[in-house]
Amino acid sequence: MVAPEKRVYTLQFWLLCLSLFLFLGSFNLLIPELPAYLRAMGGEQYLGLIISLFALTAGLARPLSGKLTDRIGRIPIIVFGIFISVISGLLYTVVTGIIGFFIIRLLHGLSAGFTPTGNTSLLTDIIPAAKRGQAMGYVGIATSLGMAVGPPVGSWISMNYSHDVLFFSSSASALLALVAVAGIKETLKKKQPFTAKMLIIHKDEVIDRDVMAPSLVMLMTIFSFGLLLTIVPDYSEFLEMENKGVFFTYFLTASLLVRATAGHASDRHGRQKVLKVGVALQLVALVMMALLPFKAAFLAAGVVFGLGSGVISPALFAWTADLAQEHQRGKAMSTLFLALEIGILLGALGSGFLYNNQSDRFPVTFLLGAFFTAFSLYYLLKRWPAFHR
Numbered sequence: 001m002v003a004p005e006k007r008v009y010t011l012q013f014w015l016l017c018l019s020l021f022l023f024l025g026s027f028n029l030l031i032p033e034l035p036a037y038l039r040a041m042g043g044e045q046y047l048g049l050i051i052s053l054f055a056l057t058a059g060l061a062r063p064l065s066g067k068l069t070d071r072i073g074r075i076p077i078i079v080f081g082i083f084i085s086v087i088s089g090l091l092y093t094v095v096t097g098i099i100g101f102f103i104i105r106l107l108h109g110l111s112a113g114f115t116p117t118g119n120t121s122l123l124t125d126i127i128p129a130a131k132r133g134q135a136m137g138y139v140g141i142a143t144s145l146g147m148a149v150g151p152p153v154g155s156w157i158s159m160n161y162s163h164d165v166l167f168f169s170s171s172a173s174a175l176l177a178l179v180a181v182a183g184i185k186e187t188l189k190k191k192q193p194f195t196a197k198m199l200i201i202h203k204d205e206v207i208d209r210d211v212m213a214p215s216l217v218m219l220m221t222i223f224s225f226g227l228l229l230t231i232v233p234d235y236s237e238f239l240e241m242e243n244k245g246v247f248f249t250y251f252l253t254a255s256l257l258v259r260a261t262a263g264h265a266s267d268r269h270g271r272q273k274v275l276k277v278g279v280a281l282q283l284v285a286l287v288m289m290a291l292l293p294f295k296a297a298f299l300a301a302g303v304v305f306g307l308g309s310g311v312i313s314p315a316l317f318a319w320t321a322d323l324a325q326e327h328q329r330g331k332a333m334s335t336l337f338l339a340l341e342i343g344i345l346l347g348a349l350g351s352g353f354l355y356n357n358q359s360d361r362f363p364v365t366f367l368l369g370a371f372f373t374a375f376s377l378y379y380l381l382k383r384w385p386a387f388h389r
Contacts, residue, residue: 008131009138015183016119017142019078022177023115024143026085026170027054027108028150030092032245033158033166035233043098048352051229052345053102054109059341061113063206064199066334070327071198073188074122075181077330081115082178084108089171093164111174113341120333124321125187130267132321133274136314137263141256144310148252151245208328208335214271214319215339220376221279221312222340224286224369226347228305231355231365238359239295247302254306255313263314271319272380278311279377283370290366347372 034050069077088108095104119139127135157166228251236244266274285305288297316336324332347369355365 008127008135010126012184013123013126013135013138015180016123017139019082019177019180019184020116020119020139021142021146022173022180023082023085023111024146025150025153026089026146026173026177027111028147028248029154029157029166029170029173030150031229031248032151032155032233032236032243033163036244037163038098038101041098041101043101044357046098046102047234047357048230048348049102050105051226051348052352053105054112055226055341055345055348057106057109058111058113059338059345061110062117062334062338062341063201063331065114065117066208066331067201067205068194068198069118069121069330069334070188071192072194073186073191074118074125074330075184075186076194077114077118078122078181078184079178081111081113081118082174082181084114085111085174086171086178089167089169089174092167092170113337117330117334117337120317120321120337121330122184122187124324124329124333129322133263133266133271133314133318134260135263136317136321137260140259140263140310140313140317144252144256144259148249148256151248152243153245155243155245205331207338208324208332210323210325210328211320211332211335214316214323215336217275217279217312217376217380218316218336219339219343219346220372220379221282222343223347223350223372224282224305225309226344227351227365227369228347229344230348230351231362234355234357234359235298235362238362239293239298241295247299250299250302251306251309254303255310258307258310259314262311263318266315266318271315271322274311274315275319276377276380278308278315279373279380281305281308281311283308283373283377286366286370286373290363290370293362 035047038044038047038050065077084107088104088111091104091107095101123135123139154166157169232247233244236247262274262278281304285301285308288301288304292301320332320336350368351365354368355361
């Protein structure tokens, strides 16, 4: 008698998706309104730091979160990151001044440095290799929903209430994510008790060389996302769009519509073919943004960019999981996320410097993102045979 096939998508999997939706939603509520908030404090020349400082501490935290994920467990790392997000939302309401604001952005970035590393490592533990692409697609739908719902809801709260209500809402969303995590079981089999020595990171614990190829592709493709996070609010105002978060809704809605299908396609046809399609779509979108300065074209480009992102993301995460050694899954995922943070950081800083609050520089700023994306496509076409699947 053949044993029944073990369920892949359990309650634990769906609770993980729910917690990610609420966690991503918590800080994406703030994205479209933070530039205006900083400008009101007299800090318009520092717009690029809103995203880059967040990405900086998230990136610096990656090696530590990867190490601790493989030592003390997935759940403690997830919980710690969410807790930081709850506290950060509350601190925005009590700290005043540009310096205080940026200190909170640095603190808030730690949340993104810990929680996703634990989440993706736990996901890799519970999903069989043949289903990884599809599972990453479902998780991507949850994260895209959080990122899609967050910006327009955040803008609506800000327009109808106040920034303080917006910050409290961010904390509330993170707190609900913490409640969802309470129903998830630990998956690390050989846990170690935490010791202070674990906080010391050695150079061989920073990067997992086994996953350098997907990490490089991640860095080059996510550069444009850091760029968009930085200049889209101002570009939306330039195009006289009242809600500065609507672009992200179009982009992320398109992304979530294809993630599960794209992930399944990468399981069947390999990561290579799927990634080439996604990167090409992203490149087309950025060229559209540079050459067509109209509201309808901008939103259409957002849809195309979202389709490309929805294809790229599950394939990259599944590829990383394929290459990761079982005892170093946390380290592998932290390496991929480190590349993500570096890419966002460079995209935010580069676009902020190039744009410099001058509307005539929008086209060349979008073309900067197109350049990095084109290089990524070239890398996939020319270098892929040196790596497996």
